[in-house]
Structure formats: C-alpha cells, structure tokens
Amino acid sequence: MILRLEKFWADYGCIIMQPYNSEVGAGTFNPATFIKVIEDKPYKTAYLEISKRPKDGRYAENPIRFQQFYQFQVVLQPSPSSVIDIFLKSLKFLGIKLKNHDLRFVEDDWESPTLGAWGLGWEVWIDGLEITQFTYFQQVGSFNLKQIPAEITYGLDRIAMFIQKTDSVFELEWAPGILWKDVYKESEYEFCKYNFEEANIDMYQEIFEQYKKEAERLLEKALIYPAYNYVIKCSHIFNLLDARGSISVMERKEYIAKVRRLSKRVAEKKREKTKGE
Amino acid sequence: MKLDLLIEIGMEELPSSYIKPAAAEFSKKLTSTFNERSILFEKSVVFFTPRRITVLFRKMEDYEKRMPKRIYGPPADTAFDNNGKPTTAAIGFAKSYNKVPSDLKIAIKKDKKVCYLEIKEKPKQTKKIIKEILPAIIANLTFPKKMRWEESGLEFARPIRWIVLLFGKNVIRFNIAGVTSSNSSFGPRFKGSKKIVLSDASSYERIMEKNYVISSFEKRKKMIKSGISKLLKSSKTVIEDTRLFDEVANLVEYPTVFKGEFDKAFLSLPQDVLITAMREHQRYFAVLGKGKRIEPIYIGVSNSLDDNLKEITKNHNKVLHARLNDAKFYWLEDLKKPPGERIEELNGVEWHRGLGTVFDKTMRLVELSLYLVKLLNRGEKDTIKRGALLSKTDLVTNMIKDGKEFTTLEGIIGREYALKSHEKKEVAAVISEHYLPRFPQDALPSRIESAIVGVSDRIDTLVGNFLLGEIPTGSIDPFGLRRCANGLIRIIDEFKIRFEFKEMVNKNISLYTSQEDISIKVNNEETVNRLKEFLSNRLSTYLTSLGIRYDITDAVFFVYFNDIYEAIARIKALNEEKDSKDFERLVIGQRRVANILRGVKISHKEVNEAFFDCREEKILWKKYDEINGKFSESMEYNKYKKAIKSLLSFRPHIDNFFDNCLVMTEDVKIKNNRISMLLEIKKLFDSFADFSLIVLEGEGREEGKR
Numbered sequence: 009m010i011l012r013l014e015k016f017w018a019d020y021g022c023i024i025m026q027p028y029n030s031e032v033g034a035g036t037f038n039p040a041t042f043i044k045v046i047e048d049k050p051y052k053t054a055y056l057e058i059s060k061r062p063k064d065g066r067y068a069e070n071p072i073r074f075q076q077f078y079q080f081q082v083v084l085q086p087s088p089s090s091v092i093d094i095f096l097k098s099l100k101f102l103g104i105k106l107k108n109h110d111l112r113f114v115e116d117d118w119e120s121p122t123l124g125a126w127g128l129g130w131e132v133w134i135d136g137l138e139i140t141q142f143t144y145f146q147q148v149g150s151f152n153l154k155q156i157p158a159e160i161t162y163g164l165d166r167i168a169m170f171i172q173k174t175d176s177v178f179e180l181e182w183a184p185g186i187l188w189k190d191v192y193k194e195s196e197y198e199f200c201k202y203n204f205e206e207a208n209i210d211m212y213q214e215i216f217e218q219y220k221k222e223a224e225r226l227l228e229k230a231l232i233y234p235a236y237n238y239v240i241k242c243s244h245i246f247n248l249l250d251a252r253g254s255i256s257v258m259e260r261k262e263y264i265a266k267v268r269r270l271s272k273r274v275a276e277k278k279r280e281k282t283k284g285e
Numbered sequence: 286m287k288l289d290l291l292i293e294i295g296m297e298e299l300p301s302s303y304i305k306p307a308a309a310e311f312s313k314k315l316t317s318t319f320n321e322r323s324i325l326f327e328k329s330v331v332f333f334t335p336r337r338i339t340v341l342f343r344k345m346e347d348y349e350k351r352m353p354k355r356i357y358g359p360p361a362d363t364a365f366d367n368n369g370k371p372t373t374a375a376i377g378f379a380k381s382y383n384k385v386p387s388d389l390k391i392a393i394k395k396d397k398k399v400c401y402l403e404i405k406e407k408p409k410q411t412k413k414i415i416k417e418i419l420p421a422i423i424a425n426l427t428f429p430k431k432m433r434w435e436e437s438g439l440e441f442a443r444p445i446r447w448i449v450l451l452f453g454k455n456v457i458r459f460n461i462a463g464v465t466s467s468n469s470s471f472g473p474r475f476k477g478s479k480k481i482v483l484s485d486a487s488s489y490e491r492i493m494e495k496n497y498v499i500s501s502f503e504k505r506k507k508m509i510k511s512g513i514s515k516l517l518k519s520s521k522t523v524i525e526d527t528r529l530f531d532e533v534a535n536l537v538e539y540p541t542v543f544k545g546e547f548d549k550a551f552l553s554l555p556q557d558v559l560i561t562a563m564r565e566h567q568r569y570f571a572v573l574g575k576g577k578r579i580e581p582i583y584i585g586v587s588n589s590l591d592d593n594l595k596e597i598t599k600n601h602n603k604v605l606h607a608r609l610n611d612a613k614f615y616w617l618e619d620l621k622k623p624p625g626e627r628i629e630e631l632n633g634v635e636w637h638r639g640l641g642t643v644f645d646k647t648m649r650l651v652e653l654s655l656y657l658v659k660l661l662n663r664g665e666k667d668t669i670k671r672g673a674l675l676s677k678t679d680l681v682t683n684m685i686k687d688g689k690e691f692t693t694l695e696g697i698i699g700r701e702y703a704l705k706s707h708e709k710k711e712v713a714a715v716i717s718e719h720y721l722p723r724f725p726q727d728a729l730p731s732r733i734e735s736a737i738v739g740v741s742d743r744i745d746t747l748v749g750n751f752l753l754g755e756i757p758t759g760s761i762d763p764f765g766l767r768r769c770a771n772g773l774i775r776i777i778d779e780f781k782i783r784f785e786f787k788e789m790v791n792k793n794i795s796l797y798t799s800q801e802d803i804s805i806k807v808n809n810e811e812t813v814n815r816l817k818e819f820l821s822n823r824l825s826t827y828l829t830s831l832g833i834r835y836d837i838t839d840a841v842f843f844v845y846f847n848d849i850y851e852a853i854a855r856i857k858a859l860n861e862e863k864d865s866k867d868f869e870r871l872v873i874g875q876r877r878v879a880n881i882l883r884g885v886k887i888s889h890k891e892v893n894e895a896f897f898d899c900r901e902e903k904i905l906w907k908k909y910d911e912i913n914g915k916f917s918e919s920m921e922y923n924k925y926k927k928a929i930k931s932l933l934s935f936r937p938h939i940d941n942f943f944d945n946c947l948v949m950t951e952d953v954k955i956k957n958n959r960i961s962m963l964l965e966i967k968k969l970f971d972s973f974a975d976f977s978l979i980v981l982e983g984e985g986r987e988e989g990k991r
Binding site for chain 2: 063066069070071072073086087089092093096106107108109110111112113114115117127128130134135136137144146154156170175256259261
C-alpha cells in the first residue's frame with residue numbers, strides 16, 4: 009500500500025521523503041511539511057509518517073484506536089484545482105471502488121495549537137469510517153500563507169482494514185501469513201502501559217524544560233532545523249505527560265502556549281531567512 | 286422576452302450548517318438587486334446540496350425596466366422671466382442635455398418650483414447587469430469561517446470549482462477565483478463527478494435528479510423520512526432530533542437510508558451516552574422501542590445509491606462498534622474514581638480568568654445554596670449540599686475532559702457516575718438538573734433542590750463577571766450572561782424562589798473575597814446596581830414574552846426590585862387587573878394626585894381630622910384607614926391580587942374627592958392638610974407600583990420612553 013501510494017504520488021511529481029527520525033504526533037510535524045510550507049513556494053512532497061499519539065492508546069483493546077498510527081502525508085503547494093479528484097484517483101489506485109461506497113467529506117476545521125497552524129477542510133469518510141484528513145492550510149507558524157497548500161493525510165491502518173475487510177486492526181494481514189497482532193500487539197500494549205502508567209513524570213518535566221531551553225538557544229543562533237528538532241521533542245513530551253494524567257487543565261494551556269511560542273519563532277526565523285534569499 | 290435564469294455555484298463540500306443560510310442569503314441578495322434594478326421576474330426557487338447552491342429565477346425579463354430619469358435644473362423663477370419666456374439659464378440647462386426649453390417641466394421641490402427634464406435612458410440588458418453584479422454578491426456571502434485557496438485570494442467557505450450561469454439557453458460568461466462560468470455542472474462523487482451539460486435553465490431540477498443529485502432540500506428530507514418508515518416497525522421510532530435531521534439531509538446529495546445494528550452488550554452504557562455516540566460523530570439516529578428504551582439498532586443515511594447497501598451497512602456497524610468501545614473505555618476508566626473523590630481535582634481546572642478554579646466555584650456554590658435553603662426553608666438540605674459539592678465533578682472525567690463528542694453530556698454523565706457510586710438519586714438529579722434550562726425552550730429542573738443549586742450557580746456566574754466588569758453590551762456577550770440571567774429568571778418564577786437580591790449579591794461577593802487565590806477589587810454597591818439594571822432588562826424581556834406590556838413592568842420596577850420573585854408576582858397581578866373597569870379611573874386619579882403633589886413643597890405633617898371640612902375628604906380618609914389595613918395584610922401574605930383589589934376599591938372615593946373638594950383652597954391649613962392626606966395615599970400606592978407610569982388605552986406608547 010505504501011509502495012503504491014509512493015508510486016502514485018511520485019508519478020504525480022512529488023518528492024518522496026522519509027519518516028522523521030524522532031517521535032511526532034502527525035505528519036504535519038515533519039519539517040518536510042512544517043518548515044517547507046513556510047517558504048510559501050511551489051512544492052510537492054509525499055512520505056510515510058509513523059505518528060505517536062500516547063493518549064489515543066487503548067491497551068490494544070480497541071479495534072481502531074492505538075497509540076501509534078501509520079500516516080501517509082501528501083503536500084501540494086499550491087493546491088491544484090483538481091486536487092480532490094486526484095486524491096480520489098489515488099484511492100482507486102489502492103483498489104477502492106468508490107461508486108460502491110458511501111463517500112463523504114465531513115467538515116473538519118483543523119488546528120494545531122502547538123504549531124500555530126490552522127486550516128479548513130474535511131475528514132474523508134468512507135462508509136462512516138474516517139480514512140483521510142484533507143486540509144487547506146491557511147496559517148502555519150502563525151504566518152498567513154499566500155500559496156495555499158493542500159495537505160492530504162491518509163490513515164493507512166484504517167484504509168488497510170477497509171480494503172482487507174477486517175473488523176479490527178489486529179487481524180490485518182501485514183505480510184503473507186503474518187497479522188498486525190503478531191507484529192505489534194505486544195508493543196502496543198506495553199507502550200500503553202508505559203504512556204498511561206509508567207512514564208517518569210519528573211524526568212519528562214525536567215527534560216521538557218531542558219529541550220525548551222535548547223530550542224531557544226539554537227533559535228538565537230538561527231539554527232532552524234536543529235531548533236525545530238527540539239520543538240518536536242517538547243511537543244511529544246507534552247503529549248506523554250498529558251496521557252500520563254500529570255497535567256491539569258490549566259497547566260495544559262501553559263504547555264501548549266510554550267510549544268506554540270517556540271514553533272512560532274521557528275516559523276519567523278524561517279520567514280526571515282526565506283526573504284533574505 | 287422572458288427567460289429562466291439559472292445560477293449554480295459548484296463547490297467542494299460545504300459544512301452542512303453553512304449550506305441553508307448561504308443559499309438563503311444568496312437568493313435574497315440577488316432578488317433585492319434585481320428589484321433595485323427593476324429587472325422583473327415571476328418567482329425564484331432555491332436549491333442546495335453540500336456541493337452546490339443554486340437559484341433559479343423563473344420568467345425574467347431580458348431587459349431592465351427603466352423609468353425616465355428626472356434631472357433637476359434652475360428654479361422656475363430664474364428659468365423664466367415675468368412674461369414666461371425662458372432665460373439663458375433655462376436655455377443653457379436644456380441644451381446641456383440636447384433638449385430645447387419647451388421640454389422643460391416644472392415640479393415642486395421643497396416648496397419651490399423647480400425646472401426639470403425627463404431623460405429616457407436606454408435600458409440595459411439583464412445579462413450585462415448580471416455579469417456586473419454577480420462577482421461582488423458571491424464574494425460577499427457570509428460564512429462563519431472563510432478560507433483562501435488560489436491566487437486571487439478570494440475568501441469563501443470552501444473552494445469554488447464551477448459556476449453555471451444560464452439565461453434561457455445562453456451562457457453568460459464571467460470569471461471568479463479562477464473559474465469561468467459555463468453550462469456544465471457536475472454530478473455526485475459516487476458517480477465520479479461526471480460532467481452534466483445543461484442545455485437550458487428551466488429543466489435544472491429534473492436533469493440533476495436524473496444524474497443522482499437531489500437538489501431540493503425538502504425532497505431529500507422527504508426521501509429520508511419515507512426511508513426510515515420503510516425500515517422500522519411501527520413499535521419503533523427514531524429519536525426526535527430536527528437538528529440532526531437537517532444536518533444529515535445536508536451531508537448528502539443523494540440520500541439512501543439504511544438500518545444498522547450494534548452489539549447488545551453496549552446497552553449497559555447509559556442511554557444518553559449511546560445516543561450521543563451515535564449522533565455527535567457518526568450522525569446516526571438512535572432508535573427507541575417499547576417504553577422509550579433504546580434498541581441495539583440505528584438509522585444512517587448514506588450518500589450513495591442502494592446497490593451495495595449491505596456492505597456499506599456492515600462497514601458503518603464496524604465504525605460504531607469502535608466508537609462505542611471508546612465510550613466504554615471512558616466509562617470504565619471514570620468509574621474507577623467516584624465523583625466524591627474528584628472534588629480536589631477541580632483545583633486544576635480554571636473556571637474563569639481572574640475568578641479562580643472550578644473548585645473555588647464549587648465551594649461558593651455550596652455556601653450560597655445553603656444560604657438559600659435556610660432562607661427559603663424548602664428543599665432537603667443534605668441533598669442540596671451534596672449535589673452542589675458534586676455538581677461540577679464530571680468536568681474532570683475522561684468522558685468530558687477529552688473535549689470530544691461526549692462534552693455535550695456535561696451534567697448528564699455526572700448524574701450517571703453519581704448513581705453508579707451509590708449517591709442518592711436526588712443528589713444525582715441535582716448534578717444534571719442544575720444546568721437546566723440551557724436554552725429558552727429547555728425543560729426546567731424537576732425538583733426544588735436542583736433549582737436552588739441552579740439559582741446559586743447562575744447568581745455566582747453573574748456576580749463574578751460583573752465584579753470583573755465583564756458586562757454584556759450590544760451583541761457582545763462572550764460568556765453567555767444573558768442566557769444565564771434568562772435561566773435564572775425562569776427558575777425563580779417557576780419555583781417561587783424568594784430572596785433579598787441585594788443581600789444575596791453581597792453574600793456572594795463576600796464569598797469571592799474570602800477565597801485565597803482570588804484577588805479582585807470590589808465595589809458592592811456598584812455591582813448590585815449594575816446587576817439590577819441588567820436583570821431588570823432581562824426581566825422586561827421575559828415578561829414581554831409572556832405578553833405583559835413594558836409600562837406595567839416599569840411601574841413596578843420603578844418602586845420595587847429587591848425580591849425578584851415578588852416583583853414578577855406583582856407585575857403579573859397588576860397585568861391581570863389592567864382591563865378591569867376601575868383600573869383606568871384609578872390610574873387617572875393617581876396621575877392627578879401626582880400632578881398636584883409635583884408643584885407643592887411642604888414638609889410632611891400628620892393628617893389632622895379636625896381640619897377636614899369637605900364630606901368626601903372625610904370619607905376618603907376613613908376609607909384610607911380601611912384599605913391600608915387590608916392592603917398591608919394582603920401584602921404580608923403575598924396575596925398581590927387581593928392587594929391590588931383593595932387599591933382598586935379606592936377608585937370611587939378618590940373620584941368623589943376630586944369632584945367635590947378643591948385641594949388648592951385658600952385656607953392654608955385646610956390645603957396643607959389635604960396635601961398631607963394625598964401624600965399618605967400616594968405612599969400607599971407607591972409601595973406597590975408607580976401607577977402614574979402606566980399608559981392607558983388610546984394613549985399610544987412612546988418608544989424610548991424607558
């Protein structure tokens with residue numbers, strides 16, 4: 009499936025990138041999206057992203073919710089007018105017969121407070137199952153974009169379930185004769201246990217502050233990518249602490265504000281640099 | 286010539302709540318522009334689906350209708366001399382429009398005779414006007430949120446992808462946001478968005494339906510309704526939910542209804558959780574069977590034909606299964622900690638910037654509720670105390686805290702958790718009911734305990750915001766204080782909850798100031814007065830909605846406010862008497878009293894019966910004594926109708942007094958004595974309402990008198 013999507017979008021003219029090598033909450037966090045779209049220039053990319061959402065874990069008991077998702081991310085900047093048709097063509101390319109299903113675009117105003125980003129778009133539903141998020145970015149890093157990108161985020165686990173007609177992710181055939189549960193069930197459960205019960209709160213609170221300082225220091229030196237690397241780490245730590253239940257609602261706002269300030273500064277630095285070029 | 290005009294804006298899927306208002310606005314703006322430009326048409330029809338907003342104007346003139354235009358020139362006395370001959374001014378004016386002085390006509394303008402010319406202008410073609418006006422109308426349609434998507438930077442709810450603009454059989458071409466209008470529309474996505482060429486405007490609805498687009502909202506709703514009744518046995522019904530019904534009809538271009546099912550095991554979840562899980566995210570209708578009990582089935586509406594409905598239904602079932610699994614996960618997690626153990630946790634939730642946490646609010650709520658219980662001597666004290674204490678604990682449960690589809694269960698889920706942890710069912714009721722009513726037509730609490738906590742909660746919210754100076758103005762009311770006040774008034778009225786307003790507010794303020802983490806500057810009197818003003822406005826609106834005139838409301842508010850329930854009761858009583866035969870005379874009599882007293886300046890003296898020298902004044906004074914006694918007794922027992930009745934019985938005696946005794950008599954002693962008596966009588970009336978403010982039949986009510 010991943011290979012097919014890579015082929016489809018490579019043929020369309022996208023640069024095929026790779027997953028980021030640090031925990032991210034969504035493909036949007038990958039600098040291949042976040043930092044690149046700030047340049048506000050024509051740009052097309054597609055890549056796999058393994059997204060970590062500690063809070064969504066369900067101890068491998070819920071058939072479609074887990075703490076780790078496979079996403080396939082496409083960014084087309086600026087968005088072509090036929091972008092939805094191209095996207096639907098890619099679903100056909102994966103073997104989904106659209107005319108036999110209940111296809112719907114359900115409004116979804118996407119917002120990532122920690123990235124200072126928002127956009128309008130949809131959840132794409134097929135027979136009631138959300139399989140993709142489709143967003144026209146309006147603002148990233150608190151900066152209003154001119155060349156509006158379309159971001160397409162496929163939920164691969166769910167699309168695979170849909171194609172293979174399985175009732176749960178556990179039964180997905182991962183490779184001939186090997187199911188998802190053979191590959192991931194153990195680690196899924198253990199990570200849930202870790203995220204909800206075992207993650208060392210003191211340690212994470214401390215390294216959050218350290219990473220934040222590091223990001224700030226690097227920003228002073230206009231080292232954008234390394235600084236952003238620490239912003240991503242801060243964001244993930246925040247998600248972990250949140251899942252662990254150690255953050256009160258008020259503290260939650262503060263954490264989000266801290267990460268947003270950092271990502272906004274990354275965006276500003278990147279803007280300055282882009283203008284200077 | 287008359288032709289049909291068709292305008293279709295084709296878009297990527299609009300949010301369902303945007304569609305209907307946008308279509309209405311589009312049609313309204315077009316119609317008013319055509320009216321302004323005198324472009325006549327027979328009628329207009331509006332269509333909409335998630336991907337299109339369409340207006341069809343039947344039999345529209347192809348030219349605007351132009352009335353000759355008047356152009357005014359010099360005044361008549363400058364244009365013509367004494368002999369009626371045109372002057373150079375007239376000649377020059379006529380010439381500048383290629384006319385001669387004999388074309389000049391005279392009209393009266395602002396009491397002066399002025400020359401004018403009638404100029405006939407060539408009417409413009411309708412199609413040219415449409416081309417001119419359409420871009421601005423489209424660009425200025427309002428939406429809750431707008432976006433940009435292409436170079437021109439046009440803002441719209443979602444990208445515009447095509448425009449059909451047909452006048453009869455002809456295309457009117459224009460450009461907007463990179464799209465050129467044409468005669469091509471597009472079909473539904475499940476048919477691959479096939480191109481549909483429209484050969485003329487009038488057959489739009491039929492051709493679209495042939496291509497599986499049901500463009501009429503009403504028709505889609507009808508199809509859904511009949512689909513549901515075909516699928517359900519008569520003993521079963523879908524839950525009533527018009528909002529969901531409209532939403533679902535605007536999520537599809539071609540509705541196909543299906544019946545899905547879920548695992549019976551989930552029926553162990555509270556019914557409200559099941560309904561919410563189906564409604565909020567999946568937009569399914571829950572189905573109720575015998576005794577309004579929920580059935581393990583649901584109704585969904587698919588945006589497709591029914592070719593593959595079996596598989597589609599199976600897939601929907603799987604999704605709901607996962608959702609319910611999620612709800613169960615929240616439910617079981619939350620049950621691990623009873624509400625009673627969550628109170629401390631509320632310290633971590635900010636209630637309102639500057640006004641501390643939800644824990645702080647809870648503590649005030651307990652105190653205020655207990656204060657009210659003592660005052661009213663109604664309701665079960667322990668239930669109220671426990672209910673107030675637990676009222677906000679569901680805010681820190683997973684079900685609510687996660688901020689997803691279950692947040693609408695605030696209060697309701699609190700009740701369920703309370704029941705599960707063996708709180709008394711009355712306490713559980715307080716948790717869910719203290720939020721009632723949430724909106725004007727919403728139900729009221731079922732018991733006094735919930736009402737008392739509800740009143741305390743709302744007063745506390747109002748007082749807190751007013752302490753911060755966050756007072757609603759105009760359309761700005763970010764914290765919903767008006768809605769809060771409306772709820773407060775309804776509860777007070779329906780549950781007859783009586784308290785001294787000023788003391789209640791002061792008590793509330795002292796609770797705020799005694800809390801450690803809240804530091805606000807406090808001005809008790811100002812807060813009380815501003816709240817009074819705000820609430821009396823809300824009360825007027827409330828009473829108007831009950832059919833009570835504002836002058837009657839004002840007459841009471843002018844002299845009395847302190848116990849809101851009593852103010853309402855007095856106003857209602859007064860309102861009931863307003864058509865009685867004595868009422869009008871009484872108001873007139875009170876105005877006479879007020880008028881006479883307005884001019885006089887004497888210090889108040891005891892009435893001395895020795896100075897009476899008119900029979901009717903003796904009678905009046907005797908009656909005063911009687912009526913005063915009856916009135917005071919009625920007021921003491923809160924019998925306001927009876928109290929008014931005794932005031933009304935004054936009527937003949939006051940009339941007789943004015944008819945037979947002169948107040949402004951020459952003898953100062955007698956005069957002053959009469960004035961003292963009138964002052965006493967006025968005082969008695971004023972203790973109920975200022976009757977002189979009441980407007981009588983035929984007097985007309987001045988707007989802005991308030």
